Structures are given as structure tokens and as C-alpha cells.
Amino acid sequence: MNWHRITEKFDLYIKLTRLDKPIGILLLLWPTLWAVWLSAAGRPELAVVVVFVLGTVLMRSAGCVINDYADRDFDKHVERTKERPLTAGRVTSREALALFAVLCLLSFALVLALGKPLVIALSVPAVFLAASYPFTKRFFAIPQAYLGIAFGFGIPMAYAAHLDSVPAVAWWLLLANVFWAVAYDTEYAMVDRNDDLKIGIKTSAITFGRFDVLAVMLCYAATLAILAGVGMHLQLGFAYYAGLVVSAGIMGLHYTWIRGRERMACFKAFLHNNYVGMALFAGIVLDRLFR
Template identity: 35%
Template sequence: MVQVQTRGKMGKVMDAPSGHWVYNVLPRRLWPYAQLARWDRPIGWQLLLWPCLWSAALVASAGAKVGDNVWSVLPSVWHLLLFTIGAIAMRGAGCTYNDLADQDIDDQVARTRSRPLPSGQVTRNQAKIFLVLQCLVGLVVVLQFNWFTVALSFASLIIVAAYPFMKRITDWPQLVLGLAFSWGALVAWSAETGSLALAPVLLYIGSILWTIGYDTIYAHQDKEDDALVGVRSTARLFGSKTRIALMALYGGALLCFAGAFAVAEVPMPALAGLLAAGVHLNRQIMVLDIDNPEQCLRLFRSNNIVGWLIFAGLVFGALWVVFKPLV
């Protein structure tokens, strides 16, 4: 029987194996590695993947017009597959690296002390080997692209390496996470064109603001423990003003996305997806209770819907232009 998630004081969700299908498929001895990579929590790699998919759809639909071949306005299926594999591998590697860097902190936080390293389920050497294996998968993925994209991908490692330590020295670790998690907006565009332009840069900036917003909601789960152990975050920084901060962050993200759409000259119907995403983000702000950890987790996870709405808007906007003469 798979161990279910347990709860600590004040109803906090504990970071333990859940009833996810991953634990039913894997032998028990591999469960700690599934925990290290967060394979049972796909929301992490999904949020990492969305800027890649948005950018891939943006570059494909840029300048789409009546008469274009349908396949020319859709993102490359091969690239989407590579981005998905890379997101899963590198998110897992990032989580493993983060756990290695944060073992002392995780041992003091109720939600994280059951993780494999602080609980002694794996040694640090075993975790390091697992980290290397995941990075090798990411390397194989990156090498499928042009050399400009390879170099651009490697540049992100500086940010990734710095992230786990930011919570010790700044109130803005979510900004550094945004810089890392949004990098795919640049990579996916360059994978198709071999260069960068203003549109993916605007998409990147918007993705950073979006990431800061949703990770601030996530960080409200741990704010009490964070205060005790000295971990800093935008959740603690914004406090009771979190709603106002989210309005600025999400509003800025939507403006940047709209700017990227305009610069890339994507078909106008793509804005419908962006509008729907805006409605969803506004709902997050309106219902948010920063003192309800379970609700914060649900709202954080609901950002996957934002990803789908924006991606669907770009894809169906391009298809609408192509098939418009047939309507």
C-alpha cells in the first residue's frame, strides 16, 4: 500500500510519498529518488515547460496569414517532445540539487523534513549520482538543437546553481526562480530561429513576473517555519499586501505577453486565450487566503490552467487564420 501524504501541525501538507501512480509503478527502493525528482508532482515540470511551449507556439504563429500551410503555423511536434523530456529531467535535477543545498533547512521545516535526505532515505553521494544522471538526460535533449541554443541553455545553469542559496540572502528568491524557470521562453524561440528577438524577451519577462506571483502563493505555505529558520521569501516580504503585489505581478505579466504577441504579429484571436488566462489569474487573487496552506497549494497548482489557456490561444489563433477562408 502506498503511503499517503500526512499532515503536520495546523493542517500543513507534509512532503511525503503520496498516492500518485509513480509509487505504484516503481519498486519501493526507488521511491526516495522519485521524491528527490518530484516525479509525483508534475506541476513543477509543467510550470517549467509552459514558457517553452508558449515560445514555440509564438514563433510558429508569428506573422501567420490566410493561405499559409497549416503545419507551418503549428509548433514542431519534435521540439515539443524534446522540451517536455528536458523539462521533466531538469526540473528533477533542480529539485535534487535544491535538496542537497537545503538539507539543513529542510530538516527544520515541518513540510520538508520527511524528504529523502533529511530523513536519511538516501545518502548525499547517492543523490549526487542521481543528479548527474538527470543532467545527462537534459544534455542529450539540448544537443538536439542548434549551437546557439546549446550555448543559451548552458548559460541558464549559472542562475540554476545560484537559486537554492538566494533564500538565505535576499527577500526575492522567487525572482531568481523566475529567471531560471522562464528561460525556456528564450530557448524555444532560438531553437527554431537560431537567434533571439524582442518577442521572446517580452515573453521571458512576462514569464518571470508570472513565476514570482505563483511561487509567492506557494511560499505562503511555509512562511511560519521560514521565519523560524531565517528563510526569506516574497511571501514574507509582501505579507498582508500579497494581493496588491499579485495584481502588479500578474498584470505586468499579461501586459508583457500581449506585447510579445503584438511584436510577433500573431493572429488577433490568440488574445482570447490571454484574456481567459487573465480572468483565471484575477480569480486567484480574489479568493486567496494566505493563511490557508491547502488553498495556497491548490491555487499554485491551478497555474497549469493558465499555461493551457495561453498555449491554446496561440495555436487556435493561428489555425483560425489559416482556415478562415473555409468558414
């Protein structure tokens, strides 16, 4: 058995699934955890927490694999992505599709372990959204909105896991996540705008054009407004709104970084959205903890 070859292949799979770059996991995990805590009134079942955390890691990894598969011919023309394992030919298309299937099956096994029929039913559109998102960049002017739905579908699933139903508040949380995803992924798209224009991929940064910074800030504002409405509907307290205020401050900081449209500053703002999600989650946890 060639252990060097096995180790090398494992390292390539880690890079293909982006497990070496956990920011995507965190951006997907925070809104899922918002819903897990809110749907359980601050006392989530341990099994639900474990399933949704592991499921988030698996499905984000699966999403990265299918994204690279869909973009394998485009990525070779982009400096930042041309050395990705699939694009560089170090992982085959067949291997990538097999890995995607395995990750999806493992995620589905977790869902089955919960034994919740509605969660199982919702897992079908969740996989479809994750698998189809990369292809929306061919025709959809703002694919980041589709990404927000795909990244946020753990929200209705979390409510289904605890309540065996999906109330309206879950869909409002999902909508907030859509606006947030458009904001942070537009910042990310601003980094690659010139390359994306050359290869013909559609992104929100291209669609918004010179109004890109304004669009990001309006999406941030919409996110906060919807989450404030959720807080009022659920009669949440001071800690929750403190989390919103901290998040608003972080978003304001992002404006100072992206207004010059410098690539690395925009990328820094994208990465920094982890703290937006964290602040909101901390507000939820603290609100429920001290009630």
C-alpha cells in the same frame, strides 16, 4: 539481486525528483511551449517539441534534487518537508548529487541531438540557473524572480532552436514568465511563511509582508500586460487575446482564494496556475491554427 531494495530506492528517487508531483513540470512546460509555438509561427519542428518537452521534465527533476540538497538542513525544521528522502536520510547527499549530474547530462544530450550551436551555448547558463536557484534563498529578498528566469530559460532556447537567434520578443516573454513565477511562487511561499521565518530563509511572501496579496495581483497584471504587448507586436488574433482573458479570469479567482491568507487556499491557488499557462498556450495554438 534484491528487487525489493531496487524498487524502494527507485521510489525514493521518484519522490526526490518530484515526478509524483507534476505541477512543477507543468509550470515550467507551459511558457516553454508558448515560445516553441510562437518562434515557429505555429508550426514547430517535431524534434524541437520532443527535445523541449523531455528536457523540461529532466531539468525540473534536476532542479528538485539540487533544491533538496541545498535545503537538506533547513527542511528538517519544516513540517511539510521533514520527510523528504534526502532530509530524512533515506537518500545520501552523494546519491543526490550523482542523480543531479545524470539528469543534467541527459538534458545536455538532448540539446546536442538538436545540433544547434546557439541552443548548446544557452544550455550552459540554463544549468547554472537551475543549480544556483536554491542557494539564492539565503540572501536574495525575492528569490522567486530568480526562479522565474531559471524556469523560463527554455524560452530563448526555443527561439534559438527555430531561428538560430534570440529576438527581443523572446526576452519579453521571459520577463512575463518572471512576473508570473513571482505571483504563483509567492502564493506557494505564503503556505510556509511561518516556518521560513523561523529557519531564516528569504521568500517573496516574507519580503512583501502585509502587501503580499497586492504584490501577487500586480505581478499577475504585469504578466498579462507584457503578453498583450507581445500579441500586438506579433499581430496575433482573437484567439490569443481570448486566452489572455481566460487567464485573467483565473487570476481573479485566485484573489478570492488568497486574500484570507489561509494556507490551503493559497496552495490551491498555486496549483491552479497550471490552468493559467494552459489557457495562454491554447490561445497561441488556436490563433496560429486558424490563420
